[in-house]
Amino acid sequence: MSTAATKIRYYNWRGTNQAGRKVSGTTLGFQEQEVRQQLLEQKIIIKKIKKTSPSILAKMRDQMKGEDVTAVTRQLATMIESGVPVVQALQLMASSYNKAEMRATLLQITTQVESGASLSSAMRSSSPLFDKFYCDLVATGEQTGHLGQVFARIAVYREKNEAMRKKVIKAMIYPSMVMLTAVLVTVLMLVFVIPQFAQIFSSFGAELPFFTQIVMHASDFLIAYGTYMAIGIASIVFLYRYFYKKSDDFRYKSNKFVLKLPIFGDVLLKATIARFARTLATTFMAGIPLLSGIQSAGRTCGNLYIERAIEEVYESTAGGMPLYLALRQSGVFPELMLQMVMIGEESGALDDMLNKMAQIYEADVDNTVDNLGQILEPFIIIILGGLIGGLLVAMYMPIFTLMSVIG
Numbered sequence: 062m063s064t065a066a067t068k069i070r071y072y073n074w075r076g077t078n079q080a081g082r083k084v085s086g087t088t089l090g091f092q093e094q095e096v097r098q099q100l101l102e103q104k105i106i107i108k109k110i111k112k113t114s115p116s117i118l119a120k121m122r123d124q125m126k127g128e129d130v131t132a133v134t135r136q137l138a139t140m141i142e143s144g145v146p147v148v149q150a151l152q153l154m155a156s157s158y159n160k161a162e163m164r165a166t167l168l169q170i171t172t173q174v175e176s177g178a179s180l181s182s183a184m185r186s187s188s189p190l191f192d193k194f195y196c197d198l199v200a201t202g203e204q205t206g207h208l209g210q211v212f213a214r215i216a217v218y219r220e221k222n223e224a225m226r227k228k229v230i231k232a233m234i235y236p237s238m239v240m241l242t243a244v245l246v247t248v249l250m251l252v253f254v255i256p257q258f259a260q261i262f263s264s265f266g267a268e269l270p271f272f273t274q275i276v277m278h279a280s281d282f283l284i285a286y287g288t289y290m291a292i293g294i295a296s297i298v299f300l301y302r303y304f305y306k307k308s309d310d311f312r313y314k315s316n317k318f319v320l321k322l323p324i325f326g327d328v329l330l331k332a333t334i335a336r337f338a339r340t341l342a343t344t345f346m347a348g349i350p351l352l353s354g355i356q357s358a359g360r361t362c363g364n365l366y367i368e369r370a371i372e373e374v375y376e377s378t379a380g381g382m383p384l385y386l387a388l389r390q391s392g393v394f395p396e397l398m399l400q401m402v403m404i405g406e407e408s409g410a411l412d413d414m415l416n417k418m419a420q421i422y423e424a425d426v427d428n429t430v431d432n433l434g435q436i437l438e439p440f441i442i443i444i445l446g447g448l449i450g451g452l453l454v455a456m457y458m459p460i461f462t463l464m465s466v467i468g
Contacts, residue, residue: 072096073113079104087113089123089165091187099168123161130190131223133163135216142209148174179203194340194357201347211347218343222336225423229332232325232430239441247448248283255280258456269459276455309365317366324436328429333364334398335422337371342415351411352379367393384411397421 072093075085084105090096093110100107133154140150148171155167166188173183181200184191195215202211259277262269269277283290304311320326337358344354355378359371370391377387385403388394398418405414429436 071113072110074100074107074110076100076105076107076109078106089161091165091169095165095169095172125160125162125166125188125190127190127219128223129158129160129163130188130195131216131219133158133167134212134219138209138212138216141212147180147208180208194344194361197349197353197357198344198347201349205348214343214346218339221339221419221423225332225335225426228426228430229328232328232426232433235433236325236437236441239437240444243445243448247452248287250449250452251276251280251283252287255452255456256284262459270455273455273459276452313365313369316364320364320366324429324433328426329364331422331426331429333362333367334394335419335426337362337367338398338415338422339419342412342419345412345415351384355384 070090072088072090073085074088074096075083078084088096088099090099093112096110097107136154137147137150140153141147145153151167151171151174155164155171158164158167169187170180170183173186174180179200180203181196184199185193185196198211198215199208202208205211255276259280262273305315306312320330322329340358340361341354344357345351349357352375355371355375359368359375362368362371370393374384374387374391377390378384382390383403384406385399388402389399401414401418402411405411408414
């Protein structure tokens, strides 16, 4: 099989079991022969088998995710360190895993390993979720004979990264929901509430305050052109996503801009630096050369701006410059990290220092996210007060003028 991951497929089948009863079902597999072999092992005689397209719900239910790979990695580490052979460990997990795609992937890896392939190459060809960094570490573990320890390090690395990713997402959800709610309430008031007030005010024929007139004009504009505005916003979002995927230069500038945002930029920068430090420490501890580790760490950053800075670090380090000086020259990394890396290089404990740096920045991100509500509360009050409160004030201001007209 090629090194590229083969696409997993769904197969509908009908047949009879060992008791002669008719049975049917759906099984995931990479090839029809593989599915036939699985059913044969279950003592099922196949009458008909056909490749099928599953529903969206079935895909979501059975889809293999990064969290599944992390769980499997932790289980492999535990079993291998306990003395369980690799093939037996894979078979045990495949037979007990609930998600169909993960189960089929494990069976595919098992088959390839039994056929003589290395575990790293079997993983690489079975799913893109076993990325180059993951498979390179596994290959190192196979070469050194410390596969269980390598899986344990990968598990810790992935668990920390996933926890960090969830923290960053949590940091984004709260302000995003507040802003979305504020915009929705404002739009609903301008479209449905303000026109009712406008009819009441117009029936009295009094001149309205300037602020109220602005709000009413905004309401009229939104009612008349709201559909075009929605289409325009959707188009901007679509174009942004398109250029973000297609243009490296656009993605570079976007990633750089995001890091300069107040509060959130700092959180993202620290989370990215923590990921870089932990990745480099993991590769270094696994016995991968420093330069290869720098390349791997750069690819896992998830931010093109920092990734290109790490490419410069790689080139400088390859030219003989100490790592801490190369990091300083990039202009991205904070002074604390530079000092820790320098101490690590001089003392021969670079992996320990990088792990400590990752812990420091992860704790900093945790603290910022946990206190995000208090940090953003003044801004939220200003935004909600300015939008919702401003609309209410604009509607109540004419009441005083109308009272004098009626009087």
